[in-house]
Amino acid sequence: MIIALNEGKLHIRFRVNDDETVELVDFSALPDSKEMPMIAARPEAGFFAPFKPRQFLAVQVTGECAGGFHAGKHDVGSVSARWRYVSHGIERNALGQLLTLSVKAPNGLAADYFMQTYEGLCVARCWTTLTNASGADMGIEYVSSFMYEGVGKDRTSAGYDHLEFHIPHNGWCNEAQWQRCDAVDLGLSHMPSVGYSLPDKGNSRFHYGSADSWSSSEYLPMGIVRDPESGEAFFFQIEHSGAWEIEYGMADGRNLYVCLLGPNNESFWWKNLKPGQRFTTVPAAFGACVGGIDEAVGQLTRYRRLIRRPNEDDERLYVVFNDYMNCLFGDPTEEKEKQIIDRAAALGCEYYCLDCGWYDSGIWWDRVGEWRESPERFPNGLKSVYDYAHSKGLRMGMWLEIEVMGTECDLPKKLPDDWFICTHGKRRVENKRYLLDFRNPEVRKYCSDVVDRLIADYGCEYFKIDYNCTTGPGSDLNSDSLGDAMLEHCRALYDWIRGVYERHPDLVIENCGSGAQRMDYGMLALHSLQSTSDQTDYVNNAYIAANVASAVTPEQAGMWVYPYVDDREHVIFNVVNGILLRPYVSGIVWSMSEASMAIFKEGISTYKAIRGDLKRMVPFFPLGFGRVNDKQLAYGVKGEGKAYLSVFAIGTDTVKIPLDSLGAVKSVKAIYPQSQDCEYALEGGALKVRMPSDTCARLFEIELA
Numbered sequence: 001m002i003i004a005l006n007e008g009k010l011h012i013r014f015r016v017n018d019d020e021t022v023e024l025v026d027f028s029a030l031p032d033s034k035e036m037p038m039i040a041a042r043p044e045a046g047f048f049a050p051f052k053p054r055q056f057l058a059v060q061v062t063g064e065c066a067g068g069f070h071a072g073k074h075d076v077g078s079v080s081a082r083w084r085y086v087s088h089g090i091e092r093n094a095l096g097q098l099l100t101l102s103v104k105a106p107n108g109l110a111a112d113y114f115m116q117t118y119e120g121l122c123v124a125r126c127w128t129t130l131t132n133a134s135g136a137d138m139g140i141e142y143v144s145s146f147m148y149e150g151v152g153k154d155r156t157s158a159g160y161d162h163l164e165f166h167i168p169h170n171g172w173c174n175e176a177q178w179q180r181c182d183a184v185d186l187g188l189s190h191m192p193s194v195g196y197s198l199p200d201k202g203n204s205r206f207h208y209g210s211a212d213s214w215s216s217s218e219y220l221p222m223g224i225v226r227d228p229e230s231g232e233a234f235f236f237q238i239e240h241s242g243a244w245e246i247e248y249g250m251a252d253g254r255n256l257y258v259c260l261l262g263p264n265n266e267s268f269w270w271k272n273l274k275p276g277q278r279f280t281t282v283p284a285a286f287g288a289c290v291g292g293i294d295e296a297v298g299q300l301t302r303y304r305r306l307i308r309r310p311n312e313d314d315e316r317l318y319v320v321f322n323d324y325m326n327c328l329f330g331d332p333t334e335e336k337e338k339q340i341i342d343r344a345a346a347l348g349c350e351y352y353c354l355d356c357g358w359y360d361s362g363i364w365w366d367r368v369g370e371w372r373e374s375p376e377r378f379p380n381g382l383k384s385v386y387d388y389a390h391s392k393g394l395r396m397g398m399w400l401e402i403e404v405m406g407t408e409c410d411l412p413k414k415l416p417d418d419w420f421i422c423t424h425g426k427r428r429v430e431n432k433r434y435l436l437d438f439r440n441p442e443v444r445k446y447c448s449d450v451v452d453r454l455i456a457d458y459g460c461e462y463f464k465i466d467y468n469c470t471t472g473p474g475s476d477l478n479s480d481s482l483g484d485a486m487l488e489h490c491r492a493l494y495d496w497i498r499g500v501y502e503r504h505p506d507l508v509i510e511n512c513g514s515g516a517q518r519m520d521y522g523m524l525a526l527h528s529l530q531s532t533s534d535q536t537d538y539v540n541n542a543y544i545a546a547n548v549a550s551a552v553t554p555e556q557a558g559m560w561v562y563p564y565v566d567d568r569e570h571v572i573f574n575v576v577n578g579i580l581l582r583p584y585v586s587g588i589v590w591s592m593s594e595a596s597m598a599i600f601k602e603g604i605s606t607y608k609a610i611r612g613d614l615k616r617m618v619p620f621f622p623l624g625f626g627r628v629n630d631k632q633l634a635y636g637v638k639g640e641g642k643a644y645l646s647v648f649a650i651g652t653d654t655v656k657i658p659l660d661s662l663g664a665v666k667s668v669k670a671i672y673p674q675s676q677d678c679e680y681a682l683e684g685g686a687l688k689v690r691m692p693s694d695t696c697a698r699l700f701e702i703e704l705a
Contacts, residue, residue, distance in 0.1 A: 412434050
């Protein structure tokens with residue numbers, strides 16, 4: 001029996017075999033994609049090569065034997081090949097179609113596997129609920145959110161060494177730095193044995209992920225793999241703010257598998273599933289399209305807009321001034337704030353965010369937690385600063401690191417240990433902070449009271465919620481495992497955030513984690529804004545600006561625009577960094593000349609003129625993803641009949657940007673700055689730009705046929 005799920009160009013096929021095993025045999029956007037045939041048993045290989053259906057749901061149960069060649073791979077769990085079909089249903093809903101596939105295993109474990117498609121998109125969101133239908137406890141060591149063993153099945157050559165893997169490295173001040181590799185680079189090259197009856201399968205894998213609550217401190221929770229022979233690209237993301245893992249490995253000698261997991265045995269996760277108890281995986285999205293990174297990121301961008309919480313901020317795209325980066329750097333006073341508020345209002349900003357330090361007169365880093373204003377910094381009260389900003393037409397906000405308490409704060413000394421992440425009888429201490437455990441309802445109530453009080457007392461309309469440390473693997477208090485405590489903590493945190501928005505539906509919350517160390521769609525499905533970096537150098541910031549729309553929708557990608565030199569080209573470059581994302585305005589505005597302020601204000605006005613287009617457009621990368629030390633960078637957004645393109649020249653005054661991916665181009669016009677101070681022309685399908693000097697940036701509007 002074939003279970004078919006078709007949504008636009010996306011074709012998904014499950015096959016139920018005669019023995020009721022279930023296989024995912026096709027997940028493709030190719031019109032002529034071929035379903036994978038059954039794998040025949042190989043009796044000549046003895047016990048080495050029994051028939052194994054292609055697995056779609058990997059699960060390992062404690063005390064049971066994993067099948068086949070295991071090593072560290074997650075595709076051969078003890079239950080993975082033992083699922084048997086029970087029933088399925090496909091229903092049309094407001095988003096697209098929802099497949100529910102129910103299976104069971106001989107050990108009494110049952111699973112409901114869900115796959116939600118989206119009308120007009122080639123993406124499916126997947127998750128699974130396990131149920132212990134046996135009469136005994138069952139230890140779950142890992143369970144996949146999604147697995148597909150058909151990567152590269154539509155190629156024309158015998159091997160798959162040519163597959164292109166795009167690996168999303170992410171680091172502090174070095175976010176969204178993609179590396180392109182092939183199977184050989186990743187140790188996945190297929191070298192079958194000859195003359196010996198071993199199966200066409202290996203133990204090697206390539207995997208990356210996170211094992212703590214900084215979900216993106218090393219890698220983004222996403223990936224892209226492309227088959228240049230078939231023209232197909234697969235793309236995916238894991239939507240969780242804790243531990244996760246992406247794994248590639250050899251499926252059957254002909255194809256590769258990709259396995260997407262939340263917390264698992266490698267991130268100290270273990271779940272004791274009691275009789276009748278259920279467990280649901282973290283969600284993951286998987287898609288396929290014909291094309292390259294532009295098409296893949298375009299599909300993800302549209303999908304991300306569908307799954308996030310509807311909110312006014314992502315429709316209006318307000319301009320935010322933040323007083324931290326290359327500005328006050330956490331040393332606020334009433335006098336300084338009012339002076340900068342004047343300049344922010346003159347520039348045309350719409351929100352003003354008072355960043356860290358407002359709650360302590362001295363070294364404030366390790367004293368966070370009580371969230372009371374410093375009378376030394378604000379002798380007339382913090383409310384006077386809020387009132388002053390409101391009088392200038394600005395909405396007002398502030399910085400919070402609500403999930404921690406500093407080691408020098410008095411409050412943690414009065415609280416029990418179960419308020420905090422603990423291991424081996426001790427509270428976890430990182431970077432002079434204790435970490436609150438949101439599983440505790442008293443913690444959630446305290447944090448809600450803080451937020452409600454700040455809104456009531458000051459009229460706060462915006463919070464920058466920062467997160468400068470991590471839980472580590474989790475807590476060993478009141479949990480089956482460290483990893484399960486962290487998973488439950490993350491889910492409790494999401495519930496707390498939902499409660500905040502229910503009470504304050506117009507509130508804007510910026511997601512920050514030392515910049516972008518927690519940049520994932522567990523958080524970004526809730527919040528309207530994401531801080532994309534703590535990078536302080538404006539040129540280095542361009543390498544992030546050119547790539548970061550791969551990780552987050554452009555309108556959610558808060559990018560620093562922070563001039564710290566009173567120079568025309570310096571200001572322009574800063575503005576271009578953020579103008580096709582969400583500008584976070586900052587810098588030394590109190591000492592900038594009128595000429596610099598004028599060109600700065602022009603940039604903000606230009607952003608306001610085009611932001612109505614930006615929220616509907618999708619990213620494109622005419623040079624591919626930028627790499628650090630590239631001399632030219634380009635990032636754009638495109639829509640119906642129009643595109644905008646940011647162009648950066650670094651250490652050179654001439655760049656050439658191919659525009660082939662846009663189709664027929666009717667005209668190109670430089671729109672920021674408006675003065676025609678650079679030379680540019682279309683030459684053979686490319687935009688050639690000669691800047692007035694080296695290390696310059698310009699914004700172009702492109703009219704499409």
